Each structure stands twice: as structure tokens, then as C-alpha cells.
Amino acid sequence: MKSGDKNYMHRHDTDALYNALVEILGADCVSLDAAVxxxxxxxxxxxxRMRPRMTLLPRNPEDVARALRVLGEHRQAVVVQGGLTGLAGGATPQAGEVALSLARVNAIESFDRIGGTLTVQAGVPLEQLQTFVEAEGWFFPLDLGARGTCQIGGNAATNAGGNRVIRFGTMRDLILGLEVALPDGTMLSMMNRVTKNTTGIDLKQLFIGSEGTLGVITRIVLKLEPKPSAVNTALCAVASFDDATRLLKYLRARLANLSSFELMWQDFMSAAMDIAHLKAPFGDTYPVYVLIETLGESDDDDRRALEHSLERMLDDGIVQDVIIAQSIEHAKQLWAYRETVGELLSKLKPHAAFDIGIPMDRMNGFVEDARAALNERFSQQAHLFFGHLGDGNLHLLSGPYADAADLLKVEELIYAAVNDVQGCISAEHGIGVIKQPFLHYSRSAPELDLMGKLKALLDPAGILNVGRVTK
Amino acid sequence: MKSGDKNYMHRHDTDALYNALVEILGADCVSLDAAVxxxxxxxxxxxxRMRPRMTLLPRNPEDVARALRVLGEHRQAVVVQGGLTGLAGGATPQAGEVALSLARVNAIESFDRIGGTLTVQAGVPLEQLQTFVEAEGWFFPLDLGARGTCQIGGNAATNAGGNRVIRFGTMRDLILGLEVALPDGTMLSMMNRVTKNTTGIDLKQLFIGSEGTLGVITRIVLKLEPKPSAVNTALCAVASFDDATRLLKYLRARLANLSSFELMWQDFMSAAMDIAHLKAPFGDTYPVYVLIETLGESDDDDRRALEHSLERMLDDGIVQDVIIAQSIEHAKQLWAYRETVGELLSKLKPHAAFDIGIPMDRMNGFVEDARAALNERFSQQAHLFFGHLGDGNLHLLSGPYADAADLLKVEELIYAAVNDVQGCISAEHGIGVIKQPFLHYSRSAPELDLMGKLKALLDPAGILNVGRVTK
Structure with a gap:
């Protein structure tokens, strides 16, 4: 044995670690297989992409905690993995990391059918959970494109958003309780089941949205809504961004069941029609389009309220034209413009895709300035703006770029502009490794310092999701 | 000078501290006056009650941070004070503490009238803020009895709730951004202005609901709602708690603008009628009564939806009888039963008053068991149950007790029962010093341990609100 033989040491370490993990988890839960x-x-x-040096597939929350304890004792870096649908690289292994998958920690544990709370393990796929509660008259309102694959634990760790945030909030608002395996192997139970709890520091908030850097979420108590049965959809044409904000304010007061308010600028609409061969919705074109959805219980009353509201907005000149869906099929046609995003993402590759948050009173100026700057510097590319206006969440799709250096320039340009208007560089997808270099555009130096101190407090050995979010 | 002369040393310390604080804040902001x-x-x-050894009345957030730095250098314990309306003793000085009042840190700084966000300093009284935004067509939905005196910073530090949580959430849900002066004098700015922000650990959550133990909240960005103009009110009689939960589930789906769902058991109703000389609302008595309120924009559509919903519940046998208010005066009459609480609190003194949270599927059993146990052991006292059912928040008023030892027995009995059903010992009023000895009934040992570590991390000198929440 040569002490300088790194490969040997590496193999020796792996063997000791492997044996310790097999002892805890069982051989079928610790994989060295290349395909796995x-x-x-x-x-x-x-x-x-980077293959993990080992893949752990524990079967229950307690084994997750035990595995972390062993990993800590071996000073072994570990990346936590849910459904692997993230868009920020947070769950992609870095060199030398072990992967810890929650895929088998996937039991639905209990269901309060009276109050509407569900207790689940972290590895349950979102769609499975949605289907499960809907069969019993309840509804879990979080929804996003990756629903079939993403896991509820990952949704919690990233504070997922989606299409219905305007009414039901983000994942943070849908979580009553959490259980978290800390990096030292301690199991931290915070399994609260009540809406209002004022018994000191709300510790679970530390783990929601921190992308698995402080602990591994293993169990969750979710807050459900009664299942709605009536969906109403409308597409509105408006003359300006300002009119769209007036429409939003009126509808927020008038239609408490407003569940979506999606904004599309004309450039996006035009690209959407091109790529999906869709007809123009109205005879004229308009600067801005708004897609509206309500979720309720009474088709008649809900429809009447929507019609009355939009008639009023037409009378007041705030809406120029409107289409109210007359059937489910018709509603799908109205959503079709918005749902071309997947195709546009493919067509415009390589692209820069942003999920930024902008204060509403700065939004219009931001879009106009950013569009002008991009059109001037990158006139050969498309720059399409759309977003969940009710949440101040703006998407921008810009591409295609042949040169990777241009992509970086676009990111720098947009993130610096976000900083100027006190926005945030991510409203949905998180920081992970991809946006880590830009985090300072959204968080102050004392914030970054405190985040680092919390990381050191909870993960003193520095083994868990290292390099994600903070350095 | 004798080194053993404690009074002298004490006076000397005060002088040095006093001088340092006067230098920072100005003499008019540092008071040794007995009346102050x-x-x-x-x-x-x-x-x-306990007089603070000194009262600080800084004029702006930056001076709060500077004062904390000086206090830390002198290892001087300090209690943070807002409107002093708390019910848990958190803002009551302990021996030797200096009081730091936010009363003068009370500017309304900026108002985004497009998106509906308001930036304020911590010392603004709640009612002043409500009135300010309502004059411009916006609405701040947090509301509680102390509105005229309590301050928005205290509302944030205690995660205040109130009557409209079922629709708008607690204070935590209404805060977008915070600025906090840390115990070491660092100013931590987290002045986010967007609804969705996924840029790492959501640090502001540490300070919401932690009752000023980790830092002093100095500025807040609040999320507003459009001002509603239509209020509809109804009182329902139901045959059982279970029927009340069925009614709640139906109304949550049907009336997205449902803003209150207040439950009163018959024993409470009877005591309320007695003390305020109110007539019985219905010809018969019923086991449970529910007070319902909706907040919207259209009197006609909202009223129709409420009527349709309650007709359906009558047809289904879930509601036994119903009164829908026909005027504002009539609505006040319906609320009058619920609003006898203040008088009942006075009449039943000395009492034990609880603001506990109970999971919905355990609520009925909890109330029945607790009522039986209290009636058996304290048959001379009244035990009145009521609450914000939509939030799982149960109030119990039990008294009068001549013997303080009995009060303690009642508290032990109820908190142990809360622990058994996985409830929380405070859903509204917080822990402060009064509920501190009972905190272990709601929080696990690893939670208490982590709270202590966070306290040590942020307040290593141990000067800020010591002895509140955690020991």
C-alpha cells in the first residue's frame, strides 16, 4: 500500500462506507450498479450529468436519518434526490457525492377526512397524491407540469409554485407540519396538524425552500382544500399592462375563487400561434392577453359572477374583448396559447429561460426596458415575455444562442436589471448550482452571511447538498 | 468606592450605559423617568408588572440597531415593546431589563398602489394602517380586538391571527419582506416585495412568530387585498359538531369569499345571552351555532351564492335553521353573541383562558372529554367552549377560581390533553413568559434544542427578550 495511491484510498473508503450503509439499510438499498x-x-x-459514487434507496424515514449519521461519520458528501425534475441542478450529483433517493420513502400515512389534512412520506409523487385525495372529495391545489414525476418532498424543499398560487399560495402555504432528518442523524419532528400554531419559532420554515441544504424532509402534513367541481375559463384582450393590473385588482375582490391570471404579451402570443398553428383568438391583435380561470362548486353562480365581472370591465373600457369558454374543450383551446411554452423552449434552444419575480409597480417598465435592451444587443433572437401576473412572476424566454458566452451575457443583463428593481432572480425554479453565482443579485450580504451560519449550525460536517444555494 | 457596593456599581453601570445610549439616540429618546x-x-x-430600569424610544430603524449594539456591549438585557397588548407577558419587563419601545418608529414609507404592497415601520398601529390603505381602495385583512393599540411589528413578532384567518391566513401569510435589527446591531434587510421568491432560505420566517427573541423587527413589506365592499352574515343552528364540519367543508368549496366561520357551543351561547341580555336567536336551542361571514364586491351575487348554499345545507339536513342578516344592524345583532367574550372574561375572573389548536378530527372528542373532566373536578365553575373552527382554533374560558392552585391544575389538565391529541397550546396569543413552562407539551425535545441553538446563534450575548418562549 502506497499512502499516495489515491485510487486505493478511495476504494478503501468506499468499502468501509459501503459496509456500514449495508449494515444499516440492507444490501438491496445500497447500490454500486452503473445503470442505477x-x-x-x-x-x-x-x-x-455526473454519476454518484453510490446510490442509496432507503425504505423509510428512520433509515434516512440513520444513513445520514453514517455518512456524517465518514465525512461523505451526499446529494438528496426526489423526482429529479428540478431545473436548477440542485439534485445533480457533484464529483464524489453519494446520491440519497427518497423514491421508496413513499407511504401515504394518514388522512384526516374531517379537517382535510394528509400525512405523507416525502417520496410520494405529486400526481398520485392529487388523485388519492380527489377520490375522497378533497383537493391538493399545488400543480405543475412535472406532476407525474416530481415528489412532494422535492416540492417542499424547493417551495414549488405553479399555476394556482394566486389563490392557494405556494407549497409553503400548503404545509402544516414536517419531519426532517438532520445531517447529524437527528430526527426533527415538527408534525403540526393545525392551521394556527404560535408556540415559538416555526422551525419547519427553515427547511421549506432551502433545497435540502439544511436537512432531508422525510414526512409532511399537508393542508387540503375541498375538491372544486366547477371550472370557468376566459381569455381577455387588454390595451396595456396597466389595464391588466386594473383587471387583476377588480377580479381579486370580485371573484374570490380566481385561481389563475396568466399574462401573455403580444410577442409571446404571436410566437405561440406560429409554432402550434393556432388561430388568432380575436379579430384584432392587442398588446396584452390575460387567461383567467376560476375554481368553484356551482357552475351557474360561478359563471354568472364571471360574466358579470367581465361585462363590467368591458363597460369600463378596461377589457377590450373577451371570450368565455362554453365547454371543457373550448377552455382547452384558450389554454392552448399558454401551453405552447414547452414547444417554444425546444424550438429556441439553446436559450436563456428566466423565472424572475418583479414588484408589480416596476413590472411594466422592467419588461419595456429589458425588451429594448435585448432587441438592441441580440436582434437575431426571440425574446418572449409571459407570466403568472397575480404572483409578480415573470417568465422570459430568449434564444436561440449559438454562442454560450452570449447566454451568460443575457443572464448578467437580466439579473442586474432584476436587482435594480428589487426583484428576485428565481420565483419558481430555485437556485441549485445553476443560479448560485447570481444569488448576490437577490440577497444582501448580511442575508448570505446568516444563510452560511445556519448551514454551519445544522450541517457542521458539511456533507449535505454542499454548493447548492450558498457556496 | 467599595467594590462590594452593589448599588454604586449598579448606578455606575447605568450611567455608562445611559451616556452611551444618549450619545446614539439623543437625550429625548432615553428615559429614566418613573412615569415613563x-x-x-x-x-x-x-x-x-415591573418597571424597566430605562426606557428607550428610538426614532427610526437604524437607531434601533445602534441601540442594540450598545446594549450588547454593556451586556444589558432588553425587552422589546410594541403596543403592549400581548396576553402572554412577552413584553412585560423582567428584573433589570431596559425597555426598547418601537412606538416612534412609525412611518408609513411606501405604497405600491398597482400591486397592493405597503412598506411600513414596525411601530405603526394596526388600525391606522388599515384606515390608510382603505382610503385608497386596498384592504389589510388582519384584524383583532386590540387594533387601535397593537402595532404591526408586534403583530409580526407574534404571528397574529384574528377573525379572518380562514380566508386570508395569519400575519405570516401577509408579510412579503422584513427588516430586522439583530442583537449584535447588524441590520438584516430582507425587504422582498414579490409573492414568489425561491432564492434560498426564507430567513424572515425565523423572526415571524418568535416573539422578538431573535431580533427586533423594524420594517415590514405587507401584502394587501383589494378592498371588499359587500359583507354578508348568517347564523346557523346545527345538530352536532360533525354537521358543523360538513357545513364548513361545503362552504369552503362553494364560497371562496368565506371570511369567518365561528363556532359556539350551546353552553357558550346560553352564557352569552345571560350576560348581555340577548334574545335567543332561534325558537329552539341547538347543540352548536355557527356564525358565517363573506367578504366580496357584489352584494347581489354574493348574497345569492350565500342563500343558495345555505338552502342546500338546509335541504340536506346539515343545517337545522338559519338567519341571514338583512342589514348591517341585523348583522351586528348576529355577531353580538360572539362578542360577549370580553364581558364573560371580566365576569368569570379569575379564570383560565385558553387559545389552543386542535386537529379537526380530534376536536369533538377533545371538547367532550375536556368538558366532562372539568365539570367533574370543577363543578362550581363555568366552562365555555367557542372558537374559529375554520382554523382548528378552540377557545375555552373556565372560571371563576378563588384558588390560584386550581388555575394551575386546570392548565395542566388542558395542556396535557392538548398534547394527547397532537394539538398546540397556543394558536393566537403566543408563549411569552406565561406559557413558557408548558411549551414542552407542544414542541418535541429536538425542537426545543434547535430553538435554543438558534437563539445562541443570533443572540450570543443573551440580551434580547431572554426567558420568553425558550428558557
């Missing part, structure tokens, strides 16, 4: 490693080598982002 | 001290000697709770 390949399946855990990356998320849906463009972060470079 | 008396005005800052306690909150609305029964915690023993």
Missing part, C-alpha cells in the same frame, strides 16, 4: 448510478446522474436541468 | 417606566411596566396579560 446513471439513472441518478442528473435532474431535468442543463447542469452536467 | 410605569407606562412601560407591562402588557395586557396577568404577568406581574
Amino acid at each position: 448510478a446513471e439513472a441518478h446522474a442528473g435532474d431535468w436541468s442543463d447542469a452536467p | 417606566a410605569e407606562a412601560h411596566a407591562g402588557d395586557w396579560s396577568d404577568a406581574p
